[in-house]
Amino acid sequence: MSDEKREKYFKMVYDNIEKYGFHNTYVMEEIGFTPFGYSTGIYKNFGIPELFISGLPNGLTNTLITNYVERFKFKEIPLNKKIDDLIDRFSIYFIEIENHKLTEYTLSSFKFYQNSEFKYLQLIFPDLNGFFSKRRGI
Known part of the structure; x- marks a missing residue:
């Protein structure tokens, strides 16, 4: 990405x-690469962790992040508990994820927060049969 495009993007x-x-960032799927999306600014403005979602389409990822903010802003987040009503399609879980595991993925957030504290959660969703994998997080 050129400096001009990078500057325009961050603006x-x-x-x-x-x-x-x-702001929601979405990185498209490529061969051998799972798509993902993440938020930037939620921790600073709404007092809840940023959200990282891997493996869902762009529109669904954006809807989930927006619903997360609307439902939980300035509230405690239920971690490691099944949530049935964030979206009407399926249940989800929120798990904690250490920021250093997302360094390569959440570039906008690391640039935005620079040396300030911020936290991330990962949204976990079921497979097509409604089962949650034993593998958790990145």
């Missing part, structure tokens, strides 16, 4: 955070 990120309180 959009900061503008969205100022306007909406957060």
